[in-house]
Amino acid sequence: MVVVMKPGTKKEEIEALAQSFEAQGLNVGITNGVGCTILGLVGDTTAVDIDKLSILPNVERIMRVSEPYKKANRKFHPQDSVIQVGDVRVGGGHFAVIAGPCSVESEAQMIEVARDVKLAGACMLRGGAFKPRTSPYSFQGMGVPGLELLLEAKRETGLPVVTEIMSPKYCELFEEKVDVVQVGARNMQNFDLLKEVGKMSKPVLLKRGLSNSYEEWIMSAEYIMSEGNENVILCERGVRTFETYTRNTLDISAIPAIHRMSHLPVILDPSHAAGMSWMVEPLALAAVAAGADGLIIEVHNDPPHAKCDGQQSLTPESFQAVMGKVRALVPMAGKVLEA
Numbered sequence: 240m241v242v243v244m245k246p247g248t249k250k251e252e253i254e255a256l257a258q259s260f261e262a263q264g265l266n267v268g269i270t271n272g273v274g275c276t277i278l279g280l281v282g283d284t285t286a287v288d289i290d291k292l293s294i295l296p297n298v299e300r301i302m303r304v305s306e307p308y309k310k311a312n313r314k315f316h317p318q319d320s321v322i323q324v325g326d327v328r329v330g331g332g333h334f335a336v337i338a339g340p341c342s343v344e345s346e347a348q349m350i351e352v353a354r355d356v357k358l359a360g361a362c363m364l365r366g367g368a369f370k371p372r373t374s375p376y377s378f379q380g381m382g383v384p385g386l387e388l389l390l391e392a393k394r395e396t397g398l399p400v401v402t403e404i405m406s407p408k409y410c411e412l413f414e415e416k417v418d419v420v421q422v423g424a425r426n427m428q429n430f431d432l433l434k435e436v437g438k439m440s441k442p443v444l445l446k447r448g449l450s451n452s453y454e455e456w457i458m459s460a461e462y463i464m465s466e467g468n469e470n471v472i473l474c475e476r477g478v479r480t481f482e483t484y485t486r487n488t489l490d491i492s493a494i495p496a497i498h499r500m501s502h503l504p505v506i507l508d509p510s511h512a513a514g515m516s517w518m519v520e521p522l523a524l525a526a527v528a529a530g531a532d533g534l535i536i537e538v539h540n541d542p543p544h545a546k547c548d549g550q551q552s553l554t555p556e557s558f559q560a561v562m563g564k565v566r567a568l569v570p571m572a573g574k575v576l577e578a
């Protein structure tokens with residue numbers, strides 16, 4: 240980190256500031272230029288409060304030269320992280336496809352979809368028991384009984400289950416019942432929730448917020464990792480832009496960018512990005528080509544009657560067709576499709 244002092248700052252004031260940094264365990268180099276002085280801070284500057292520093296009367300400007308995230312940073316962990324979920328691996332050349340309905344609706348629906356997606360080649364089952372809906376009058380999910388139906392579908396098919404958590408009060412229950420804890424886009428910056436899932440032992444699927452930058456997204460992963468849970472899978476699901484044709488705008492650049500910034504796996508959700516079932520296939524294939532570590536796709540046995548997101552849900556038949564192309568493309572991207 241570099242701190243530029245205002246011209247005319249007294250030597251004693253510069254030295255006092257340098258000493259306060261040294262007291263935080265940092266090495267400080269002082270460079271006296273024409274008219275201004277620069278402090279170069281070397282060491283772990285994550286705890287330095289830039290906002291507080293910038294209001295000091297003698298400070299002109301502060302520049303970070305390293306990223307504020309450490310545990311998620313590829314610089315300190317050059318090899319890809321591989322997240323293990325039962326027998327399934329995600330990342331480091333392992334490509335995982337997660338599929339299932341937006342929401343858990345009934346036992347018959349879950350069992351039928353679980354069997355279909357397994358047959359088509361998915362290696363994990365998704366389904367929301369707790370749904371973050373825009374309207375309080377919309378179906379909010381089955382809640383706790385929905386978790387039991389996911390477990391039943393898991394017993395039936397052997398597929399590990401991925402489901403969304405919305406409140407820290409359910410961490411204990413999720414720890415006991417689910418395989419991957421999903422933190423949805425709307426909760427990406429729910430820091431209390433992130434800290435609590437960070438204390439869990441289950442892998443976390445962290446979706447990108449509706450309008451969040453890569454750095455904000457990685458910082459949210461850092462919240463989880465800093466509590467001890469380093470098993471984080473990032474999920475790009477489209478972001479808000481001026482375009483209204485699609486539900487969100489898929490940011491395909493997120494895949495190579497995150498891979499450069501972080502060692503964590505990145506999967507892609509073409510369903511919530513497109514918002515239309517017919518567009519899921521091309522976006523899914525683009526994700527494979529761009530180097531994604533997996534996909535999460537909404538599949539429903541009866542999309543027109545789905546309680547949530549039917550318009551973007553694939554039928555089991557169309558999911559099978561997408562999987563045929565994904566299966567052909569994954570090896571070309573240098574990865575192995577997890578079974």
Ligand code: PEP
Nearest residue numbers: 341423424425446476511
């Ligand atoms: C979901 O996966 O059903 C969901 C609500 O996704 P997102 O948080 O990305 O909107």
Ligand code: MN
Nearest residue numbers: 341537547548
């Ligand atoms: Mn959905």
